[in-house]
Amino acid sequence: MTSRLTVNKARATKVFLSAILILIASVAVYAFLILKHDPSFVDLNERLLPMSWQHPFGTDHLGRDMLTRILLGFQLTVGYGFLALLLAVAIGVPIGVIAGFKGGLVDRLLMRVADAFLAFPDTVVAIVLSGLFGAGIENLLLAIILVKWVNYARLARSTVVAERQKDYITMAKINGLSEWRIMWKHLFPHLIGHILVLASLDLGKIILLISSLSYIGLGAQPPAPEWGAMLNEARPYFQTVPALMIYPGLAIVTVVLFSNLLGDYLRDKFDVKKEVAE
Amino acid sequence: MTLLSVQNLTVQAGEVPLVKGISFDIQKGEWLAIIGQSGSGKSVTASAIGRLLAPNLKARGKALYNGKDMLRFGAKEMRRLRGTSISYIFQDYQGSFTPFHTIGRHFDEFLKAHFKLSKAQRREMAEQTLESVGLQPEMYTRYPFQLSGGQLQRSSIALALLTKPDLVIADEPTAALDSISAFKVLRLLADLQQETGCAMLFITHDLRHVRKYADQIIVMKEGAVVEKGDKQSVLDQPQHAYTRSLMTASPSLSAASQLLKGDDTSCVYCN
Amino acid sequence: MRLLQLNDVQKSYQPGIPVLKDINFSLDRKECLGIVGESGCGKSTLARCILQLEGLDQGEILFEGTPLHNKTERDIRPYRRQLQTVMQNPASSLNPKLKIRHSLMEPFRQYGAQVSLTHFQHGSEEEMARQLMEAVELSPDLLSRYPHELSGGQKQRISIARAISLEPALVVLDEPTSSLDVLTQMSILKLLDHLRDALDLSYLFISHDLLAIQALSQKILVMKEGQIVDRFEKGDLFAHERHPYTKQLVSLFD
Incomplete structure (x- = not known):
């Protein structure tokens, strides 16, 4: 009975995830192939228009097409979020694997460095970096990478430490595999699942961070169609034209929700214990 | 019978x-x-x-x-x-002992629950019992992780037989x-x-x-x-x-x- | 020349607490030497030293006359294919994330090209896998399964197949039957005995089970507290001149 429930839930998540993907894809196709607006084309005669076939989401205070901006914002917000995530993983995982596998002094050194980074909350680092180097999406990304790689290093390390002592690693050694091959062939497959789960959950958090810091003016700068920045620009109109805030807000919610559901889905999928039970 | x-x-x-x-x-x-x-x-x-x-x-x-x-x-x-x-002896001897209590404390609590004895008498009885299962009385002050599997299982047998079960x-x-x-x-x-x-x-x-x-x-x-x-x-x-x-x-x-x-x-x- | 010879081997993890004391013995080709002892007597450490997973404090380990001990991993690697092992826990000696085929064929992938085989026919990977599965009496269908889909006995057979895949000179069997039920234990012992004959293998068989030791080995060493206290031919187990500890073991098991 419980298993049936879990299966149904997993299927529902899958359907929902696919639905969001299809929705985004079809709206994007409609906007880019049929409408073809310039996201930064200012036309003060067409400002604050309600929805129409020409402007499905209306226009903003400078007469720019909202749908186009939201969709390009997807590219910007999610794209940058993804980039930051990828770099954090690329830095953190090798460090964690090496620390865990080598142990001893290397391990202690790398992990103390990681601890030092862990001591600062991401928002604070972002604000400090913007203060030092000026506001901008690049500094924001740098801050995110600086803070996030630690999580991946720690995750990779703990997984490697747990697996390292198992007999099959000893067997690999006895079978003459080099340390690099053992790490790649035997330890890495254990990491992929864990890392995908953490990364997909992190993606949502990073997108929220980019948007919220852009909202307070520390991330992407206008006229870039970043969702957080769009929310900020829409503030003066929130009583007269609330749609200007609702669309970017909805976009953020949808993507964050998507990322969380994806994380849950992957966690269930990579759960080895569940595999064994089946 | x-x-x-x-x-x-x-x-x-x-x-x-x-x-x-x-x-x-x-x-x-x-x-x-x-x-x-x-x-x-x-x-x-x-x-x-x-x-x-x-x-x-x-x-x-x-x-x-x-x-x-x-x-x-x-x-x-x-x-x-x-x-x-009725007494029990289990396969999982590790699970039968609380890891952060000494062997002696396990005996002491058990004796307290089942016999009316003074503290000194309880200690003496516990040490005698340990000896009866082939363990040194020094084990009284040891923690479970300091004992081997065989020694732990002996201790749990000693505990199981303390009340002279049928x-x-x-x-x-x-x-x-x-x-x-x-x-x-x-x-x-x-x-x-x-x-x-x-x-x-x-x-x-x-x-x-x-x-x-x-x-x-x-x-x-x-x-x-x-x-x-x-x-x-x-x-x-x-x-x-x-x-x-x-x-x-x-x-x-x-x-x-x-x-x-x-x-x-x-x-x-x-x- | 002896296949394996240990001279005055000493090993301790903490100063003053020796785990192995003055270990001397040798092993010939096609021989099965049994080492029996309680847990904690140092027999598993001995296995790790022979497999070059641990260094020595003193003494030497000679393999066909060549010293193996305290070499770098790179220098050891050429010997690894001659020196294989089957470990106690079938559940953990196979990587749970890899298919059986992958784990089984790992040594062959690593060394296959350089090795000339006398008993197996050197062929494609698929052909080798099939021969190995046949040698350990398993269906080739299992090759595309994951370890958790196999029983303990089946997993142990896979570990054995992997260990013999390059026809090594010596297989260190570190309690290969201890975590299996009695009936499976028996079938694994039979398989090991048969393979030794068929492939001209030598075994160093380590176990706490005197019965299994007596069943499989020709010579027996008894270990106690890091030392070898008794050594004899299989037939002399019940002889009068046995060490008191051996006699105690006999009385316990009989």
């Missing part, structure tokens, strides 16, 4: 029967061994008699202890019985030990049984563990009893093919050289 009489005991997990209507008696001071591979229902039988079944398992039938059905006892009656007349239920007490320590613990158990005259319900998967000490043998397979009788008759004239294959797989030491020769009948049970 019959101490425990199990009649038509059935244990089910939902609709799935794990033990299928088995019956047997244990006389006072007798050593009864139940042998079976994992999944044969032998441990479930022991848990059912001790009222230690997991909540999703339901037992039916009777387990008459001195004529009274234990399966119908209330929680209070059961607790009194466990404290005085019945000891030993559920694979040697399965987690290496075979040398296992045989040593087994011999200790046999010595203590001789000394105290308690009856023993001994669960094992290894026929070698019952050769020497058991009085009665029950062989279980897939929840049912396939063979039952006193030791000599079961070992001399096994009726069931399964018993015979268990016997070939665990010969006496002098026959071990021949173990790997001969025909390959046992391969029916491969893996």
Whole structure:
């Protein structure tokens, strides 16, 4: 009975995830192939228009097409979020694997460095970096990478430490595999699942961070169609034209929700214990 | 005189029967061994008699202890019985000890619960008991992780026999030990049984563990009893093919050289 | 020349607490030497030293006359294919994330090209896998399964197949039957005995089970507290001149 429930839930998540993907894809196709607006084309005669076939989401205070901006914002917000995530993983995982596998002094050194980074909350680092180097999406990304790689290093390390002592690693050694091959062939497959789960959950958090810091003016700068920045620009109109805030807000919610559901889905999928039970 | 009489005991997990209507008696001071591979229902039988079944398992039938059905006892009656007349020894000796309490503290708490003794008397009795199971009195101040598996299992045997129970239920007490320590613990158990005259319900998967000490043998397979009788008759004239294959797989030491020769009948049970 | 020779081997993890003391013994080709002892007697450490997973404090380990001890991993690697092992726990000696085929064929992938085989036919990977599965009496269908889909006995057979895949000179069997039930234990012992004959292997068989040791080995060493206290031919187990500890073991097991 419980298993049936879990299966149904997993299927529902899958359907929902696919639905969001299809929705985004079809709206994007409609906007880019049929409408073809310039996201930064200012036309003060067409400002604050309600929805129409020409402007499905209306226009903003400078007469720019909202749908186009939201969709390009997807590219910007999610794209940058993804980039930051990828770099954090690329830095953190090798460090964690090496620390865990080598142990001893290397391990202690790398992990103390990681601890030092862990001591600062991401928002604070972002604000400090913007203060030092000026506001901008690049500094924001740098801050995110600086803070996030630690999580991946720690995750990779703990997984490697747990697996390292198992007999099959000893067997690999006895079978003459080099340390690099053992790490790649035997330890890495254990990491992929864990890392995908953490990364997909992190993606949502990073997108929220980019948007919220852009909202307070520390991330992407206008006229870039970043969702957080769009929310900020829409503030003066929130009583007269609330749609200007609702669309970017909805976009953020949808993507964050998507990322969380994806994380849950992957966690269930990579759960080895569940595999064994089946 | 019959101490425990199990009649038509059935244990089910939902609709799935794990033990299928088995019956047997244990006389006072007798050593009864139940042998079976994992999944044969032998441990479930022991848990059912001790009222230690997991909540999703339901037992039916009777387990008459001195004529009274234990399966119908209330929680209070059961607790009194466990404290005085029935003791348990488990396979998982590690789980039987709280890791951050000394061995002495385990003894002390147990003695406090069951006897009216002064602190000094309790300590003396605990140390005597440790010695009686072949451990040094210094173990009193040690923590469980400082003891080997065999030493821990000896301690739990010492605890189980402190109240001089009439019945000891030993559920694979040697399965987690290496075979040398296992045989040593087994011999200790046999010595203590001789000394105290308690009856023993001994669960094992290894026929070698019952050769020497058991009085009665029950062989279980897939929840049912396939063979039952006193030791000599079961070992001399096994009726069931399964018993015979268990016997070939665990010969006496002098026959071990021949173990790997001969025909390959046992391969029916491969893996 | 002896296949394996240990001279005065000493090993301790903490100063003053020796785990192995003055270990001397040798092993010939096609021989099975049994080492019996309680847990904690140092027999598993001995296995790790012979497999070059641990260094020595003193003494030497010679393999066909060549010293193996305290070499770098790179220098050891050429010997690894001659020196294989089967470990106690079948559940953990196979990587749970890899298919059986992958784990089984790992040594062959690593060394296959350089090795000339006498008993197996050197062929494609698929052909080798099939021969190995046949040698350990398993269906080739299992190759595409994952370890958790196999029983303990089946997993142990896979570990054995992997260990013999390059026809090594010596297989260290570190309690290969201890975590299996009696009937499976017996079938694994039979398989090991058969393979030694068929493939001209030598075994160093380590176990706490005197019965299994007596069944499989020709010579037996008894270990106690890091030392070898008794050594004898299989047939002399019950002889009068046995060490008191051996006699105690016999009385326990008989």
